Amino acid sequence: MARLTNSIADFIIDLLDAQGGSVEIQRNIIAQRFSCAPSQINYVLTTRFTPYKGYYVESRRGGGGFIRIVRAEISDSQMLKYILEDEIGDSLTKDKADEIIDNLLENDIIDKREAEIIRVGLSDRSICTDGTSRNIIRASILKNILLVIL
Template sequence: MARLSDIIETFLKEMLNDMHGTVEIQRNELANRFNCVPSQINYVISTRFTNDKGYYVESRRGGGGSISIRRFNIDCAGDYLMHIISAIGDSLSQHTCEVFINNFFDYEMIDVREASLMRAALSDKALVDVPMEKRDNVRASIMKNMLMSLTVL
């Protein structure tokens, strides 16, 4: 028998196709439709709609709350970016960042302000409170998140 998580995953992906890459759902409503507990929806989202797999998820609690899922744009520059993102491992030195950013700028994937923002966020100065042994991991994570954010625009 097919797993519920797979069914829900398929349902959401079809919805994403129909809605051109963005869906907004209510957790309880969806759980109801599939006769499961609400937290199952969290499970599906956290295992199937991760950043690594090309999705962006946001949510809001409280009355009228909801969960929104966006799919990255994998075309055009996105392709190259996705390639870079997967090439970046778990660790990234400030120097390597600099090289990346200069490249992005040279290839006109980012403008001067964007480059400046990225440099600022990834600098040792900004990360001074992060313990040395973790700093390059955090830098990699920030870099990947920033690049992913550009692929959806």
Template sequence: MPSISDIIERYLVKALKEAPSGAIQVKRNELADRFQCVPSQINYVISTRFTVEKGYIVESKRGGGGYIRIRKVRFASPKAYFDVLMRQIGDAITQSTAEDVIDRLQEEKVMSDREARMAKKVISRDVLQLPVRMRDQVRARIMRALVTTLFASKGE
């Protein structure tokens, strides 16, 4: 059975896909009422499942007329996407953030399901049994090589 977080996420993703502008604007309290949960549950879903690494930009305005605007990031070119990914990866990356990047590459059809499963295994802490700082640096090197290879094979 899906959790309330999963249900809220699916609802917002569906709304985004149906939005002609690629953005939606919601009120936290209205969503909480709709899903019969506390407003902090909405905050949790948005802050953990609609991140930059997953390809979203979230803006919010507090107060009486407040809102949360969620927008799916679109890139003008594969080169622009590649550059953003390389900046996100940087010199060190956590397993969780790397998995978010892989999920996004898979969702955007840059990476197959099989490639994504293999990549997640290769970058896991089970495989990279090193001190944390070194592990995050090695993971970043692997991710940069992976992204470079994927984009080179797409003609970039």
């Protein structure tokens, strides 16, 4: 399944590259191309093309429905607001923090060394407290880092 998911994601990324960062697709056509269920396309969209990974996804259902995917600049103020309010919120797990850091690295907002420094600062070893408090502290630290970086 991971191989199929990667193939679908790579295909969509290739389309985005070829069309200047914005593409409209139809779920059923992509599903037919990869001989999979349309729900598999939904899975790829919800896990690989999220706002904190630098994408806006708009979906219109119905007979002529489409999915529009737009590669966004992570430095946009709307993206920063989304990351700070919706993705980080009041609490942040280590895995979610790693996803956000990976996205910043992929978009050349930070370099590899900065990413590792941020990861260490957000690690469970650095935040010596219980799980719930740790995630609250981690969210606060990352929000403050992002306000400086972005």
